[in-house]
Amino acid sequence: MLLRLELRDFRCFPFLRVEITPGAQFFVGPNAQGKTSILEAACVLLRLASPRAGSTLAPLVRWNAPSGGFALAGSYGGRELRFLYSPERKKLELDAVEQSRANEYLRLARLVYLGNSDLELVRGSGETRRRFLDFLGAQIEPLYRVNLRAYERALRSRNRLLKTAPDRRREIAAYDVPLVEAGTLLTSLRRSLVAELTPWAVGAQTAISAGDDPTLGLRYESGIRGDNNGGAEDFTAALHASRAEETRLRQTLVGPHRDDLCLTLADRAAAEFASEGQQRTVALALKLAQASLLEAVWKTPPLLLFDDIFGELDPARRNALLAALPAGAQQLITTTHLDWLDAPPAGPVWELTDESRLRLRFSGG
Amino acid sequence: MQRIDYPEPLQRLVFQLKRLPGIGPRSAERIALWLVGSAHATPGRNGQTAGARGRDLATAITETAEAVHPCPQCGFFTTAPLCAICEDDSRAGGPLCVVEQPTDILPLERTGVFRGRYHALGGRLAPLDHVSPEDLNIDGLLDRVRAGHAAEVILALGADVEGEATAQYLAGLLREFPHVRVTRIAQGLPAGGGLEAADELTLSRALTGRVRLT
Ligand SMILES: [Zn+2]
Numbered sequence: 001m002l003l004r005l006e007l008r009d010f011r012c013f014p015f016l017r018v019e020i021t022p023g024a025q026f027f028v029g030p031n032a033q034g035k036t037s038i039l040e041a042a043c044v045l046l047r048l049a050s051p052r053a054g055s056t057l058a059p060l061v062r063w064n065a066p067s068g069g070f071a072l073a074g075s076y077g078g079r080e081l082r083f084l085y086s087p088e089r090k091k092l093e094l095d096a097v098e099q100s101r102a103n104e105y106l107r108l109a110r111l112v113y114l115g116n117s118d119l120e121l122v123r124g125s126g127e128t129r130r131r132f133l134d135f136l137g138a139q140i141e142p143l144y145r146v147n148l149r150a151y152e153r154a155l156r157s158r159n160r161l162l163k164t165a166p167d168r169r170r171e172i173a174a175y176d177v178p179l180v181e182a183g184t185l186l187t188s189l190r191r192s193l194v195a196e197l198t199p200w201a202v203g204a205q206t207a208i209s210a211g212d213d214p215t216l217g218l219r220y221e222s223g224i225r226g227d228n229n230g231g232a233e234d235f236t237a238a239l240h241a242s243r244a245e246e247t248r249l250r251q252t253l254v255g256p257h258r259d260d261l262c263l264t265l266a267d268r269a270a271a272e273f274a275s276e277g278q279q280r281t282v283a284l285a286l287k288l289a290q291a292s293l294l295e296a297v298w299k300t301p302p303l304l305l306f307d308d309i310f311g312e313l314d315p316a317r318r319n320a321l322l323a324a325l326p327a328g329a330q331q332l333i334t335t336t337h338l339d340w341l342d343a344p345p346a347g348p349v350w351e352l353t354d355e356s357r358l359r360l361r362f363s364g365g
Numbered sequence: 366m367q368r369i370d371y372p373e374p375l376q377r378l379v380f381q382l383k384r385l386p387g388i389g390p391r392s393a394e395r396i397a398l399w400l401v402g403s404a405h406a407t408p409g410r411n412g413q414t415a416g417a418r419g420r421d422l423a424t425a426i427t428e429t430a431e432a433v434h435p436c437p438q439c440g441f442f443t444t445a446p447l448c449a450i451c452e453d454d455s456r457a458g459g460p461l462c463v464v465e466q467p468t469d470i471l472p473l474e475r476t477g478v479f480r481g482r483y484h485a486l487g488g489r490l491a492p493l494d495h496v497s498p499e500d501l502n503i504d505g506l507l508d509r510v511r512a513g514h515a516a517e518v519i520l521a522l523g524a525d526v527e528g529e530a531t532a533q534y535l536a537g538l539l540r541e542f543p544h545v546r547v548t549r550i551a552q553g554l555p556a557g558g559g560l561e562a563a564d565e566l567t568l569s570r571a572l573t574g575r576v577r578l579t
Binding site for chain 1: 498529531564
């Protein structure tokens with residue numbers, strides 16, 4: 001649990017200290033940038049990466065910061081975390097002890113960030129959904145991460161050869177075995193990940209839509225053409241069958257890099273047939289399913305960060321979403337206002353002023 | 366005003382030392398000063414005068430550079446026309462063990478299990494690092510197999526993607542020689558490690574490479 005968050009020279013804040021409570025808390029105010037930066041700070045402190053800027057942290061330093069860098073600190077699970085960033089150097093501390101490696105530091109906290117870009121999970125390309133699965137898989141299964149890296153290396157090597165030396169068939173074929181070995185394992189890991197994710201996602205979608213939306217379906221679609229769950233044999237056969245075409249197009253055409261996670265409402269593609277509200281609900285359901293799966297594996301709920309997503313839902317779904325959030329999880333929620341609430345807020349409400357200060361509006365239920 | 370620095374030869378020495386693996390600028394300077402015996406360094410034992418340490422090292426380096434060269438047959442280090450392993454007639458009928466680097470030979474040799482000869486490729490296939498078959502000593506390997514002394518070629522390459530691809534590539538070329546058995550060293554569990562400590566990838570490879578007991 002995150003119990004305190006301190007920002008120095010981060011985005012628009014010279015200094016900000018937030019006392020965070022268990023359960024939900026709300027950050028309201030018109031200043032979207034500032035509210036989002038508080039969630040971003042929690043993300044950077046705990047994961048060393050920003051949901052907006054990735055691992056490129058230079059833009060996060062406040063303009064005119066005297067030290068040229070920013071500092072973040074907080075208390076998570078009884079441990080004191082501190083992260084100092086400057087263009088010259090990054091410094092990590094756990095309980096005031098400097099860490100030369102990030103491993104132990106990063107093992108402490110898990111979080112799920114929910115933002116409006118999640119809509120891409122429904123509307124975007126298969127790559128967005130593959131990245132979603134891989135990010136989750138790598139967090140819950142070390143083998144997933146190792147194997148994904150092996151697959152990507154084999155694929156990139158093979159594609160490099162197809163691009164630069166398509167006539168060197170023997171060299172290209174040498175990569176078939178490592179590609180099939182890692183690819184078959186990746187296929188089965190993704191297949192079981194989707195199976196585990198499905199009941200959670202369906203449950204969350206039903207709760208947020210109050211049962212109004214058609215039933216959500218998740219279907220794993222293998223990028224191995226003619227995949228009959230035969231694993232290596234199917235993949236090898238598909239590679240052979242695509243040989244002429246891959247030589248012409250100069251890239252590997254079959255394999256889990258062509259996988260997709262098909263999302264349907266009553267068996268119709270959600271990207272084409274669902275309304276915007278239904279699509280946003282599906283995206284939220286996937287992220288909440290991710291949180292549930294992480295909680296099941298780690299035995300402790302991840303920190304949930306909701307970045308301005310409530311305003312995009314109709315009031316009924318907003319209230320249903322709030323009611324459906326896992327009770328044990330800590331939630332940091334930004335929104336322009338809370339006039340839509342059916343019941344008093346379940347936690348403290350902070351208002352962000354124009355001077356980038358926080359004022360307590362409501363101390364919680 | 367003239368900027369004072371160490372004399373030219375000493376600067377060149379520091380520059381050369383800095384190029385050594387694992388040596389940073391500070392270490393390079395410390396080692397250089399120790400070699401020439403500066404005021405900070407303690408005089409050498411056995412009555413050596415300042416600078417003698419450097420001369421001994423220089424001699425060793427010059428002698429090594431002049432005398433040691435890769436064995437033209439297998440790539441291992443030698444001072445003779447052929448290395449001690451290639452000269453050893455008792456190994457003539459044994460299998461041929463293919464490794465990536467000449468430095469891989471001694472660890473295998475120290476096991477005392479292997480009684481054949483070696484062949485160092487000088488690397489492995491890695492299109493992402495611009496290493497292709499022409500960059501490796503593959504022709505030499507095929508010549509040796511063609512000469513026909515070895516009944517078995519053992520591929521002792523890395524367990525990563527590139528090692529696997531290199532093994533597949535060589536296995537393809539060696540199919541031309543149906544009388545030669547091509548094998549790969551088994552990949553399994555580290556000694557002293559229980560099953561619960563091994564990851565699934567290692568376990569599945571160990572299962573694939575299992576050995577018959579009865
Ligand atoms: Zn030799």
